[in-house]
Amino acid sequence: MKNLHNPVMLNEVISFIPKNRSINVVDATFGGGGYSKAILNNFKVSQLLSIDRDPISKIFSQELTSNFKNFTFINDKFSNLDKIINESNFKEKKYDVILYDLGTSSNQIDYAERGFSFNLDGPLDMGMGGNNKKAFEVINNYNEKNLANIIFNYGEERFSRSIAKEIVKNRKIKLISSTLELSKIILQSIPNKKLNKKKIHPATKTFQALRIYVNDEIDELKTSLNKTIRLLKSEGLILIVSFQSLEDRIVKDFFNHNSGKRWRSSRHYPELPEKMATHLKIITKKPILPSDSEIKINPRSRSAKLRVAQKIQ
Numbered sequence: 001m002k003n004l005h006n007p008v009m010l011n012e013v014i015s016f017i018p019k020n021r022s023i024n025v026v027d028a029t030f031g032g033g034g035y036s037k038a039i040l041n042n043f044k045v046s047q048l049l050s051i052d053r054d055p056i057s058k059i060f061s062q063e064l065t066s067n068f069k070n071f072t073f074i075n076d077k078f079s080n081l082d083k084i085i086n087e088s089n090f091k092e093k094k095y096d097v098i099l100y101d102l103g104t105s106s107n108q109i110d111y112a113e114r115g116f117s118f119n120l121d122g123p124l125d126m127g128m129g130g131n132n133k134k135a136f137e138v139i140n141n142y143n144e145k146n147l148a149n150i151i152f153n154y155g156e157e158r159f160s161r162s163i164a165k166e167i168v169k170n171r172k173i174k175l176i177s178s179t180l181e182l183s184k185i186i187l188q189s190i191p192n193k194k195l196n197k198k199k200i201h202p203a204t205k206t207f208q209a210l211r212i213y214v215n216d217e218i219d220e221l222k223t224s225l226n227k228t229i230r231l232l233k234s235e236g237l238i239l240i241v242s243f244q245s246l247e248d249r250i251v252k253d254f255f256n257h258n259s260g261k262r263w264r265s266s267r268h269y270p271e272l273p274e275k276m277a278t279h280l281k282i283i284t285k286k287p288i289l290p291s292d293s294e295i296k297i298n299p300r301s302r303s304a305k306l307r308v309a310q311k312i313q
Contacts, residue, residue, distance in 0.1 A: 005106040007034030008301040009290050013099065013239055014038055016283070016308050022046045023096040026085075026231070028078040028224065032106070033060045035099055040068050047092055051084065053077045053129040053215075054108065077130050079223040082231060094233045102221065103243035104128075104211065106300070116211060118183040118203035124176065126207075128215045135210045139176050144168045154218070155209030156245065163189040163206055182206075208244060221247065225254045229279050232311040237283075239308050248287070248305050255282050255309045283308040 007013070013035060017023070022044045027036045030052035040048060050061060050073045061073035074084050078100070085093055108128065109116045115125030115135060124136035138150070144164045152160035166189040167176065176182055186203040212218060228238050242248040260278035287305035295302045 005032030005034065006298055007032070007038070007101065008241055008298065008304045009288065009294070009306050010034060010038055012288050012290075012306055013241065014042065016237055016239055017043055017097055018237075019043060024092045024094070024233075025049070025097040025099065026051070026081070026095050027099050028081060029099075029101045030057045030061060030073060031101060032057075033064060035101060036064060036071065039097075040064065040071060045070050047090060048072070049074065049085070049088075049090070049095075051076055051078050051081065055129050056108075075129070077220060077224075079220045079227075081224055082227045085231060093231075094236070095231055096233055096236050098228050098232060098236070098238045100221075100224075100238075100240045102217075102241060102247045112179075115179055116207070118179055118186075118201060118207050121178055121180040124179060124182060126211045126214045128211075131215045133214045135182075135214055136177060138210060138214065139167060139182060140171050150213050151206050151209045153209070154212040154246065155205035155207075157205035157209065159190050160206075165189070179207075212246070218246065218250065221250055222254075225250070229258065229311065234311060236311045237308060238280075238311075239306065241304055241306050243303050243305075248307075251307050255280060255307060259309070279311060280309040281312045283310055 017025075017039065024046050025039055025048045027039070027048065027050040030036060030050040031054075033050070036048060036050050039045060048068070048071050050064075050071065052073075053076060055075055058073060058075050064071045065073060072088075072090075076084055104116055108114050112120035112122035113125075115122045115127075124134065124139055126135040127133075138147070142150070144167075147167060148160045148164035151157045151163055157163065163186055166185050167182075170176060170185050176185065183203040186206050190202050232238065240251045242251055258277065258280040259282050284307050287307050289306075290301040290304050
């Protein structure tokens, strides 16, 4: 299987990694292994633990497993980060760097049989591994209100209600079984005058919503991030590349709440205490964005944001 994934903002990511000492690293989203490979080749790595829930990532980890004795790959969800480390035989249980590259990889999107792409004809799957749902079940079994809520809450799609209505209408005639079928239905749900103004493919947000819901990505991310504080060494770094606003908002909230800020992302959240716990120092006051040259070479990088924080106690 060909590795199609290019790590986004690789140079920017590795620019934060310390070069003057031996380090222990967690690559919590191995994907195609681009970040892990660069770190192993360019830094003094005592131990690098890579994790990915997608079984396909194990194929891409084999080269590194063969060439680096200080590299370990675990096929699991990153929400189990603490359990993986605690049950391992690693001498070191705390880390200098924990890295996340969120969202989907090209190895998922560009293989039609995975069911992630609205441009390629494949089954309605979208499973990243370790998930209990498939997109087919959601699209064909959930009621109209639930579908609309999923599409709106996880995709921030303003036409969520009309899309859900059109899905229910079409599945009464025939079960919706392929990605292109669903993509066509979404196109039919959006007014023509709005289609022409969209900067992204009209199915992008609905497919994003389904993927996030099927894989429980929001809760997985929150759970994993909350475990990083205990697993980082003093002055250890957490680096996170996100690709859509929901993920970035969670990352921003996590950094803010753990840097001592009395700050809420929503007025609907409960009132915060006067003094917040301070565990992190935010290194990137504003997210780092990909360069124009990278976006030109890899258009999928255009929405990426890199945020970095450092443990201070």
